[in-house]
Every structure is written in C-alpha cells, then in structure tokens.
Amino acid sequence: MTAPPLLRVEHLTIRFGGLTAIDDASFEARRGEITALIGPNGAGKTTLFNCITGFYKPDIGRIVLMQGEPNTADIDRLTRSVRRHGIFASGCICLLERMSDAEIARRARVARTFQNIRLFSGMTALENLIVARHNPLMAASGYTILGLLGIGAYRSAEKEAIETAKYWLAQIGLTERADDAAGSLSYGAQRQLEIARAMMTEPVLLCLDEPAAGLNSAESSKLNELLRDIRKTHGTSILLIEHDMSVVMSISNHVIVLDYGRKIADGTPSAIRCNENVIAAYLGVEDDELRLAETKVGA
Amino acid sequence: MRTEGFLSKVKSAGLAALIMAALSFPIVAYHADMDLTRGLFLESRWPLVAILVGGTFILRLLSEFVFAWMRGRPAAATRKTKQGISPRAFHLIGFAGIGALIAFPLAAVFMLGPAGSLKWIDNYGIQILIYVMLGWGLNIVVGLAGLLDLGYVAFYAVGAYAYALLATDLGWSFWLCLPICGAIAALFGLALGFPVLRLRGDYLAIVTLAFGEITRIVAVNWTALTNGDAGISLLPKITFFGIPFSKGAEGFASHFRLPFFPIERTIFLYYLILALALLTNFLTLRLRRLPLGRVWEALREDEIACRSLGIDTVAAKLSAFAIGALIAGIAGAFFAVRQGFVSPSSFGFIESATILSIVVLGGAGSQAGNVLAAILIIGGSEFLRELDVLQEFFGYTFDPTQYRMLLVGLAMVAMMNWRPRGLVATRRPSIFLKKAKPVAVELIAEGRG
Ligand SMILES: Nc1ncnc2c1ncn2[C@@H]1O[C@H](COP(=O)(O)OP(=O)(O)O)[C@@H](O)[C@H]1O
Ligand SMILES: [Mg+2]
Numbered sequence: 001m002t003a004p005p006l007l008r009v010e011h012l013t014i015r016f017g018g019l020t021a022i023d024d025a026s027f028e029a030r031r032g033e034i035t036a037l038i039g040p041n042g043a044g045k046t047t048l049f050n051c052i053t054g055f056y057k058p059d060i061g062r063i064v065l066m067q068g069e070p071n072t073a074d075i076d077r078l079t080r081s082v083r084r085h086g087i088f089a090s091g092c093i094c095l096l097e098r099m100s101d102a103e104i105a106r107r108a109r110v111a112r113t114f115q116n117i118r119l120f121s122g123m124t125a126l127e128n129l130i131v132a133r134h135n136p137l138m139a140a141s142g143y144t145i146l147g148l149l150g151i152g153a154y155r156s157a158e159k160e161a162i163e164t165a166k167y168w169l170a171q172i173g174l175t176e177r178a179d180d181a182a183g184s185l186s187y188g189a190q191r192q193l194e195i196a197r198a199m200m201t202e203p204v205l206l207c208l209d210e211p212a213a214g215l216n217s218a219e220s221s222k223l224n225e226l227l228r229d230i231r232k233t234h235g236t237s238i239l240l241i242e243h244d245m246s247v248v249m250s251i252s253n254h255v256i257v258l259d260y261g262r263k264i265a266d267g268t269p270s271a272i273r274c275n276e277n278v279i280a281a282y283l284g285v286e287d288d289e290l291r292l293a294e295t296k297v298g299a
Numbered sequence: 300m301r302t303e304g305f306l307s308k309v310k311s312a313g314l315a316a317l318i319m320a321a322l323s324f325p326i327v328a329y330h331a332d333m334d335l336t337r338g339l340f341l342e343s344r345w346p347l348v349a350i351l352v353g354g355t356f357i358l359r360l361l362s363e364f365v366f367a368w369m370r371g372r373p374a375a376a377t378r379k380t381k382q383g384i385s386p387r388a389f390h391l392i393g394f395a396g397i398g399a400l401i402a403f404p405l406a407a408v409f410m411l412g413p414a415g416s417l418k419w420i421d422n423y424g425i426q427i428l429i430y431v432m433l434g435w436g437l438n439i440v441v442g443l444a445g446l447l448d449l450g451y452v453a454f455y456a457v458g459a460y461a462y463a464l465l466a467t468d469l470g471w472s473f474w475l476c477l478p479i480c481g482a483i484a485a486l487f488g489l490a491l492g493f494p495v496l497r498l499r500g501d502y503l504a505i506v507t508l509a510f511g512e513i514t515r516i517v518a519v520n521w522t523a524l525t526n527g528d529a530g531i532s533l534l535p536k537i538t539f540f541g542i543p544f545s546k547g548a549e550g551f552a553s554h555f556r557l558p559f560f561p562i563e564r565t566i567f568l569y570y571l572i573l574a575l576a577l578l579t580n581f582l583t584l585r586l587r588r589l590p591l592g593r594v595w596e597a598l599r600e601d602e603i604a605c606r607s608l609g610i611d612t613v614a615a616k617l618s619a620f621a622i623g624a625l626i627a628g629i630a631g632a633f634f635a636v637r638q639g640f641v642s643p644s645s646f647g648f649i650e651s652a653t654i655l656s657i658v659v660l661g662g663a664g665s666q667a668g669n670v671l672a673a674i675l676i677i678g679g680s681e682f683l684r685e686l687d688v689l690q691e692f693f694g695y696t697f698d699p700t701q702y703r704m705l706l707v708g709l710a711m712v713a714m715m716n717w718r719p720r721g722l723v724a725t726r727r728p729s730i731f732l733k734k735a736k737p738v739a740v741e742l743i744a745e746g747r748g
C-alpha cells in the first residue's frame with residue numbers, strides 16, 4: 001500500500017535568460033517517505049528546491065502541498081480561483097507557486113536547509129533554534145507589547161521552546177555546545193544544527209539540500225540516523241538532495257533523477273540503480289568522475 | 300631581515316609622502332589672492348608643501364613601526380578579546396556607571412559652585428547624554444538589525460519640530476508632547492522603512508542619506524510651517540511637572556523651600572535626559588530578550604535564512620526603523636525644550652554622521668561601547684572648544700572646534716587599525732542554557748541591509 005501524496009509538482013519549468021534550468025518536471029513525494037533527488041551538478045536540483053520553497057517563482061507549473069487526502073476536483077477548483085490556499089472537506093491544499101517564501105514556511109509548513117549552510121553564525125546554537133520558533137513566540141509575547149510589560153504567557157512559551165531546543169540539541173549531540181556561537185561549530189555540527197533549526201518549525205515537509213556534503217563517514221552515518229528518526233518519530237516527510245549514492249540507496253524510499261533540468265527517472269532505489277537513462281547521465285561526465293560515478297551507482 | 304623590514308617601511312613612508320606631494324601640488328602649492336588694487340596674484344607656498352610632505356613621511360614611518368610592534372604581540376590581544384569581562388563584573392561596572400551619572404551634577408555643583416558647574420552639566424553632561432540616547436536608538440537599526448541608516452537625524456529633527464509646533468501653536472505641555480513626538484517620529488520611521496525594504500547595503504545607505512537631507516530641506520523651505528532658516532524660537536521652557544523653574548513665589552525653588560539658582564533647571568534637564576537614556580537602554584536590553592529583538596539580530600546575520608523559517612522580515616525591518624525613530628523623536632523633543640529654539644542648521648548630515656560614528660566606534664550592537672564612544676567623540680569635541688591656548692600657536696583665526704571632525708576622523712582611523720569592529724565588539728547571547736559566553740566578533744555579521 002502506498003502512502004498518499006504530500007507534494008505534487010506538475011510541469012514545472014523555470015528559465016534564467018536562455019537557460020532552461022528546469023524543463024517540464026513532474027513528480028510526487030509521498031507522506032512519511034524519504035524522497036531523494038539526485039542528478040549531476042547543474043542538473044537543477046537546488047533550483048527545484050528554490051521553487052518549492054518560494055525563493056524562485058517558476059515560469060510554468062503547479063506545486064501542490066496537501067494535508068489529508070484532497071481530491072483532484074478541489075485542487076483544480078482552488079487553482080481556478082485566485083486564492084493561494086484553501087481548506088476543503090477532504091483536506092487542506094496549498095499552491096506553493098503562488099505563495100511567498102516565508103508564507104510557505106509558515107503556513108504550508110515546508111522547512112529547508114541550504115547547500116551552503118545558512119546559520120545565524122554570530123548567535124549561539126540555542127539562539128538559532130529559538131529564532132526558528134519566532135512566530136509562535138511572537139504571538140505569545142503579545143506582539144512584543146505584553147512581553148515588554150512582562151505579562152501574558154510569554155515566559156511559559158519561551159520555556160517550552162527551550163525544552164524543544166534542548167531535545168533537538170540532544171538529538172544532534174550538541175547539548176554541550178548550546179551556548180557556543182553557531183559559527184564556531186565544526187562543519188558537520190553546523191549541518192546538523194541547520195537541520196535541527198528547520199525541525200524547530202515543526203514542518204510537514206523537510207527539504208535538505210546536500211546535507212551530507214563535506215561530512216566524514218562517521219558524521220554521515222550519524223546524519224542517516226537523524227533523518228530516519230525524524231521520519232519515524234516526528235512523521236516529517238523528507239525531500240533530500242544527495243550525491244552519495246550509498247546514502248540515497250540506504251535511506252530513501254523513492255528516487256527522482258534530474259539531468260539538464262529534465263526528469264529522466266523516477267522509482268524505487270533498486271529500480272534506479274539499473275535504469276539505463278541514469279547510468280547514461282552519469283556516463284556523460286568527465287572520465288575521472290566516470291569511475292567515481294560507476295562505483296557510486298554500483299554499476 | 301631587519302634591514303629588509305626597515306627598507307620596506309621607508310618605502311611605504313616614501314610612497315605616502317609622494318602621494319601627499321602629488322595632492323598638495325595642485326591644492327596647496329599656489330594660492331590665489333587679491334592685492335590692494337584688487338588684482339589677482341599668485342602666492343607660492345612651497346615651504347608649506349615641504350612641511351606637509353616631510354610630516355607625512357615621518358608620521359607614516361612612525362605608524363609603520365607602531366603597527367609592526369603591535370603585530371609582534373598578537374597573543375595578548377586575542378586572549379583579551381576571547382575572554383572578555385565576566386557578566387558579573389559587567390553588571391557591577393554598569394551599576395557603578397549609573398551611580399556616577401546620578402551623582403555627577405550634584406558633585407559638580409558642590410565642587411565648582413552653581414555658576415562654575417553649569418558648563419560641565421550642560422555642555423558635557425546633557426550634550427553627551429543626548430548623543431548616548433541617539434546612539435542607542437540608532438544601535439537598534441544599525442547594530443542589531445544591521446540596516447545602515449545615514450539619515451537618522453531626520454527623526455531627531457521630526458521630534459524637535461513636532462515639539463516646537465505643538466508647544467507654540469497649540470500650547471501643549473512638554474510632558475504631553477514627549478510621547479506624541481516619539482509617535483510622530485515613529486510614523487516617519489515607517490514612512491522611510493516602506494520604500495527601502497528591498498534595498499540593501501550601499502543603496503540603503505544612499506536612500507537614507509537622501510531622506511535625512513530631504514527632511515532638513517523641507518524644514519528650510521516650508522516657511523509657512525517651520526519659519527525656514529530662522530527657525531522656531533521662544534519655545535516654552537521645561538517645568539517640574541507643571542511647576543516652572545522661576546524665581547517668584549510660584550517657582551520650583553520657593554515651592555520646595557530651596558534657595559533659587561538658575562542652574563536648577565539645567566540639573567533637572569540633566570536628570571530628565573538621563574532617565575530617558577536609561578529608559579532607552581532598558582527598552583533595548585528587554586527587546587533583545589524578546590522574539591522581536593532576536594529576530595532583528597537574525598535578520599542582520601542572514602535574511603534568507605529568516606525567510607526560510609517563516610519569519611516576516613518586512614515587519615522585522617519596519618519595527619526596527621520605527622523603534623529607532625521613536626527614540627530619536629523623543630530625544631529631539633528633549634533637544635527642543637532644552638534649546639528653546641529649533642532651526643534646520645541643527646539637523647545636517649554631520650549630525651547623522653556623528654551618531655553613526657558613535658555606534659560604529661562603540662561597536663555595533665554594544666550598549667556600553669556606545670557610551671564610551673559618545674564620551675570620546677562628543678566630550679572630545681567639547682573639550683576642543685576649550686583649547687583656546689592653541690590660538691597662541693596658530694594665530695587668532697584658528698578655531699579649535701573646526702578640527703572636531705578631524706578628531707573624529709583620527710579616532711576612526713586609529714580604531715580601524717586597533718579594533719576594526721569597535722571598542723566593545725563581542726556580543727552577549729540573549730539566552731543561554733548554562734553560561735552566557737560572549738560571541739567573538741569575527742563570527743558576527745555586520746548586516747548588509
Ligand atoms: N539565479 C540564477 N540565475 C541564473 N542561473 C541560475 C540561477 N540559479 C541557478 N541557475 C542555473 O541553473 C542551473 C541549475 O543549477 P542548480 O539548481 O544550482 O544545480 P544543482 O543544484 O543540481 O547542482 C545551473 O546551470 C545554474 O547556473
Ligand atoms: Mg545544488
């Protein structure tokens with residue numbers, strides 16, 4: 001039995017000048033699964049993430065995030081209207097291509113990390129996590145006014161946020177470094193902290209852009225554990241860009257392959273492993289990388 | 300090795316002297332003047348050029364040696380910045396400072412008498428505290444939110460003019476006007492905030508600079524409202540919550556059975572600005588521990604990351620502009636009631652530059668650094684006013700206050716070499732689990748708007 005879809009990308013196209021970075025890509029990511037997005041450098045993976053999270057506006061296409069199991073008629077009805085999101089009897093629908101980046105994070109509950117880490121490096125690890133709770137904390141502080149006067153539920157809300165932050169710091173093994181500046185942490189720790197910060201927003205979909213890049217093998221296996229745990233304990237679905245095939249094969253339920261902006265394959269890890277389009281895409285690269293790619297794909 | 304180092308120092312000094320020669324040739328070497336018959340004649344000033352070039356050479360050589368010496372002992376310097384002072388010592392210094400500030404006017408009166416202490420309380424005390432407050436206000440915008448604002452004086456002007464107009468045209472009391480002036484300035488802050496939301500860095504700086512100039516030019520030209528360059532004078536004086544500081548039976552002195560001295564008003568103004576400044580400080584410290592203040596700092600660190608966390612960056616930026624402006628507006632109202640007179644000449648770009656220098660010299664984001672910088676810059680330029688002895692050397696056309704900005708410039712150059720990120724550059728975390736460890740300056744983003 002397959003899980004219902006959470007994210008549906010349809011006919012997505014985006015151009016930068018003459019370059020078509022994503023060309024008519026369609027796929028689905030299912031609820032509670034880890035969906036991996038792979039492809040050679042410059043294939044358009046990060047661009048696709050930027051479209052899903054609202055940092056880029058696609059030229060063509062629809063990106064639907066679904067809660068519950070909304071039917072197609074409702075989605076089409078919402079699409080014909082000018083609205084960005086809607087609640088129907090069958091479920092809640094967000095049309096991400098119409099929403100702004102912050103709105104996607106806030107309302108559609110899509111969180112992300114960045115290929116080049118974007119932490120608040122002059123703030124401590126704890127502060128990084130607390131800032132991620134900005135919206136609920138802001139409301140609890142009566143939009144600052146009640147908080148300034150020291151009345152209202154801010155204190156307890158902050159305490160709760162600190163407890164959650166402690167939980168995530170423990171999950172990524174950084175409890176001891178909570179009061180250190182994020183910028184002073186090791187590269188691997190920064191990657192994990194960025195994931196924890198994204199999780200502090202309690203997302204339904206977590207988009208990770210090359211989370212294992214630059215990690216050593218010990219850190220990499222710790223990351224796998226973390227991702228499995230996020231999926232199992234928190235029920236957060238994960239969309240993952242990854243280069244390391246062993247990681248992709250071991251933790252993902254579903255793999256999508258992009259090449260030159262086009263989707264060239266879509267299936268289970270084992271099906272992707274022997275897909276000839278995929279092998280050809282990886283064969284198209286330089287000789288040095290070829291051997292690397294062969295070992296990676298396991299061909 | 301040694302001679303090589305020496306040679307390179309001489310080379311660098313020679314280059315500086317060469318640049319000075321090239322610059323001074325067109326600017327200094329010939330001076331056109333009028334003779335008695337009103338004809339133009341050229342006066343050559345080669346000795347002056349020689350002095351400038353020689354002086355540059357020697358100063359540059361000296362500074363090369365000083366820098367080399369400073370580079371020779373980096374261990375001590377890094378240890379100091381990493382360690383910082385402990386939070387307890389920090390609090391102690393803070394409370395001692397506040398105690399000293401409260402005692403200052405009384406001590407001055409006791410030591411120098413009511414007449415002799417006026418200068419110290421007014422020209423130094425009140426003047427410095429106004430700039431401390433303005434520095435703290437701008438610190439929210441520049442230091443915390445990382446938005447470079449070169450037109451901050453506009454809000455100071457709005458506050459001052461708002462008080463002048465409300466007090467003279469409508470006859471409202473200062474105490475009523477104070478919050479209203481702040482609110483009006485905050486509205487202007489929002490008005491500036493909206494158009495510059497999408498601008499970053501240099502562009503933001505240019506637009507805010509223009510905003511400051513536009514405000515001043517409106518004050519000059521809208522004569523029907525502002526009386527133009529002549530300004531608005533005869534503003535009502537400050538009262539002790541309704542009791543005037545006058546000599547008669549109705550006055551403050553007889554009301555409290557004290558002997559009458561004119562300085563009582565000044566002392567009251569001093570405590571008023573001290574209270575307003577401390578309130579600003581309290582507000583900032585409190586905001587830093589609330590989501591709003593934290594998000595300002597996050598905005599300075601990385602705006603894109605903020606957006607990925609669902610943070611409304613527009614609201615965060617606007618609130619920083621508005622609260623910064625509110626503080627300047629209140630300071631402006633105070634300035635107006637203290638002077639009894641407002642005119643556009645008090646609100647030129649140089650004021651914005653001075654306030655920004657205080658924030659930068661103090662260390663963006665640091666409350667304590669701001670105080671030190673205000674004392675250095677404002678106190679220093681006041682002090683220069685007193686150096687009339689210098690006229691003995693440079694002739695009576697020499698006005699020491701003209702060299703005020705030179706002093707500021709020198710302080711900035713020295714600081715850039717010594718502490719590029721200001722006097723107090725480390726950042727205190729707004730929240731901690733075990734121990735608040737100061738964050739090293741290298742990790743803190745400066746913000747690019
Ligand atoms: N903002 C942009 N402007 C112009 N070209 C872009 C922009 N963003 C991405 N691209 C181009 O789109 C293509 C895909 O890039 P990217 O999505 O970063 O690839 P990947 O993450 O798969 O390595 C590249 O050719 C890149 O140069
Ligand atoms: Mg990429």
